[in-house]
Amino acid sequence: MSAARPVALVSGASRGLGLAVAEHLLDNGWSVAAFSRSRTEELDKALDRRPDTFSWVRADVVADDMRRTVALLEERTGPIDVLVNNAGVLHQELFLTTSEQRIDELFAANLIGPTRLAQACARRMAGRGSGVILNISSINALRGFRGVAPYSAAKAGLDGLTRSLARELGPAGIRVNSLVPGYFETAMTSQVTDQNRDRIKRRTPLGRLGTVDEIVRVAAFLISQESAFITGQTITVDGGLTS
Template sequence: MTTVEELSTPVAVVSGGSRGLGRALVERLLADGWRVATFSRNPNEFTETTAEKYRSSFLWEPVDLNDTTAVRGFGRTAAQYFGRIDLLVNNAGVLHQELFLTTAPARMDNIIGTNLLAPLHLSQSCARFMMRDKSGAIVNISSINAVRGYRGVAVYAAAKAGLEGLGRALARELGPLGIRVNTLTPGFFDSDMTATVTSENRDKIQRRTPLGRLGTVEEIADAVLFLASPQAQFITGQTLVIDGGITC
C-alpha cells in the first residue's frame, strides 16, 4: 500500500532513461529522493539493476517513440502507478545524419516522429495530470542543430526547432495552470550520439568552442535539474543553451 509520505514525494517522467543523459538524470533524481518513471525501446543492465534497487521508486516499461499510443499510455501509467507527475523531461531522441536530397520520405517521418511528435504526445498526456495539482515542470531537450545550421541534419534540425517552438507556446498556454515549460539546448557533449564523431572532427569542434572542450553528461544534467528545481520557479518559456560558447 502506498503511504501518505510516498504520495507526497515528487515524481519525474524521463523519456529515454536507459542510457546517456537520460540515465544520468534518472540516477540523479533517484538519489535526490524522487520517484522516477522512464521508458526505452529495450531493457538493459541499468534498468534491471535500478528496478531491483528502487523497487517502489522506479518504473520502467518498453516503449517505442514511434508508437504514439504507447507513448501517451506511458504518461497515464506513470500517473496511475505513482499517483502524480511533477516533472517531465522529454529527453529521448534519435539523430540520423544524411544529406537532405537523399533522405527517404519514410526516414523523414521517422525522425520527425521520434524527435517531435513523441514529445508532443507525452507532454499532453503528462500535463493533463500536472494540471490537477496546478503545478509541474516540463523540460524539453533540444540541440544546437536547431540554432545553427549543420550539413546532413536538416530533418533532425527541423524537429528540434519545432520542439523549441513547442516549449514557448506551451509556456504561454500552461502557465496559468501552474506548469512551467523550458527547453535545454545542449551543444556537443560526450554521449552515444557523439561517440561516432571522428577524432579529426572532435578536434575541430573543440577548437571552435571558446571553452576548448566538449561538455559532459553531468554538466547537461545539472542544467536540466536546475530548470526543474525550486530555484527556477519564475523561469518559463525560455531556451537555455549549454554549448561552451560554440554558437556565440
C-alpha cells in the first residue's frame, strides 16, 4: 500500500454499505474514491466534511467504461490500493414472471459490471505489484431463496470470480476475497416484506438482521494488513443463517 494515505475505491457509495465503508475508511486515515449513478443528501454531507480526502464521480458500473472511471478517480486520489466492489442491485420477483430484460439487468449490475471494474483496478494494481479486491457478495449465493434467482446466480458468479482471481493475481501481490453478508438494514432490504423479515429472524440463530456497522468492521479487516494471508475466501457474516 502507499506509504502515506492508502486509497480505496468504493463502488456504490451513495448510501447503504458503500457509504458506511467509505466513511469508516475516511475516519481511519484513508483517502476514498467513489462512484454511483446518483448523489444523496448523506453522500453530499460526507463529501462536504472531507473535501480533501473523499472524491466522487457519477458513473454507472453497467453503462460506463470502468477503465476510464478508474483512471479519472486515480487522477484525483492517487493510485488505488483497494477496491471494495460493492455496487449491486436487488429485485425480487418470481422466476417464471421475470422478464428477459430484468434478468440481463441483474447480471449486468451484479456480475458483469463488477467484473469489468475488478479488471480495470487489477491491471493497475498488477503494474504496481500490490492490491486488495473485496467483492461484496450475498448469502443468496450460498443458499436458495425464492424470488431472487438471477441475483443469486450473479452473486455466486462473483464468488467464482473471487476464487479464480485469487489464484491468478496472488503472484502479482493482489489479494481477492468475497464478503458474504446476510440481511442487514439498508434501502435494499427495505423492500423485504414484514412476513419475510420475520422468517429471516426466525431462521437466524442470533435472532435478528445485521447492522451495517457489523458488516463494515469485517470489510475493514479484510482489506487491512491484519488479513494479509487471507485470499480466495468467501467470508460469511450472517448471524448464523447459513450455518
